[in-house]
Amino acid sequence: MSAASFADRLVTWYDEHGRHDLPWQRDRNAYRVWVSEIMLQQTRVATVIPYFDRFTTRFPGVTDLATAEVDAVLGLWSGLGYYGRARHLHQAARILVARHGGVFPTDLEAWCALPGVGRSTAAAVLALAMEIRHPILDGNVKRVLTRHQAIAGWPQDPSVLHPLWALAEACTPHQRVAAYTQAIMDVGATVCTRTRPACVRCPVGHDCRAYALGRVADFPTPRPKRVLPIREIRLVMLVDSTGAVLLERRPSSGVWGGCGVFLSVPQITIQRSGLPCTMV
Ligand code: SF4
Known part of the structure; x- marks a missing residue:
């Protein structure tokens, strides 16, 4: 696969078909992107939007969140589920204010040290909010990459996960990293969907191995049954x-x-x- 052409095709598709008007894309900054990324973990965009709007109206910045009582934070999260996310967000805001003076770090390690922030979330915030190049590998991206390259094996298995990270790194361009990151997330969410992917209108369809093999449904390999x-x-x-x-x-x-x-x-x-x- 030509990494450059893969990224170019996604960015070109994004300019015309991607999502450009999500609430966290307006007045974009690290705080808003971070809150959205945490809310979007295991939750659909349409569900997140009203919660995001209420949350960022009540807590417009990291200092507002850090100084809030945990009950107020949990109250605004009520109904969104996975409440550990809200507690971690609140704890991380307090750490950002106490240790970083409320200034968002620009290195991956500092982000990954915050509660509730994994490597892909950290990379997404850096790429989307600051144009700092780091690959992401969330569920949507894993689906696109495993299908495009017909990579077998459960993606959470280390023997699959490590090569997937290397592939994600190789695919990430050096220019327009925010657009590319949003593009591959959008393709995963709206084109290369879990069921019934729209391969005929996929920007990377012409060299997709799973599509060529007629085996799209075989990727990604599901978790082994326990x-x-x-x-x-x-x-x-x-x-x-x-x-x-x-x-x-x-x-x-x-x-x-x-x-x-x-x-x-x-x-x-x-x-x-x-x-x-x-x-x-
Ligand atoms: S061609 Fe189909 S399976 Fe391949 S990446 Fe595009 S949408 Fe996914």
């Missing part, structure tokens, strides 16, 4: 006489959880001083 253990539990939920449910704050993930008690015996008695409880 036999999941079956676990039986009994759960007690505490409800007071008004119907209110007793909840406790989750220590590191989630927002609230039932104040449940996992039991290994079939019957128990629960008493809380002054609070009549029923088992449901």
Whole structure:
């Protein structure tokens, strides 16, 4: 594969067909791109947009986020799921203010040292917000690259992942890195989709190996099946006489959880001083 032509074709496609008006592309800066990248982990763009708008209106900059109470941050995240992301974002904002004076670092290692920031997220922020060249390898990019080069094997397996990073590095151009990064993300999200990819209008379709072989559905190789253990539990939920449910704050993930008690015996008695409880 000609790396230059691969990148050129993606950038040319992006100029005409890519997404240019996402909220984090307006007033683009490292803070907005970082927040969007964290929200977009395991979450679709359409779902993220209203959350992103509310979040960045309430916390327009890293200092606003760093000085906020965690409850306010979690409140704005409520409904988006994967609440560990919000906690990490908040912790990282405090680190950025405390250690970097609220100035965003320009090196990959400093970004990767922040809670919740992996190599691909760090690279995306640097490339999209600062035009600093680093390859990204999120789920969309893995799908495009494994199909384009017909790379077999589960992409999370180190024997596949390391060559994939090398390929991502080789494909990343030295000019217009932000446009290229957005382009390959957009192609993965809108053309080379998980099901029913639109190969006939793909900008890199003419030398796509999976397409030529008629084996697009074979890539990327799915995760090997694991036999999941079956676990039986009994759960007690505490409800007071008004119907209110007793909840406790989750220590590191989630927002609230039932104040449940996992039991290994079939019957128990629960008493809380002054609070009549029923088992449901
Ligand atoms: S030709 Fe099809 S399978 Fe290949 S990269 Fe393009 S959309 Fe994906």
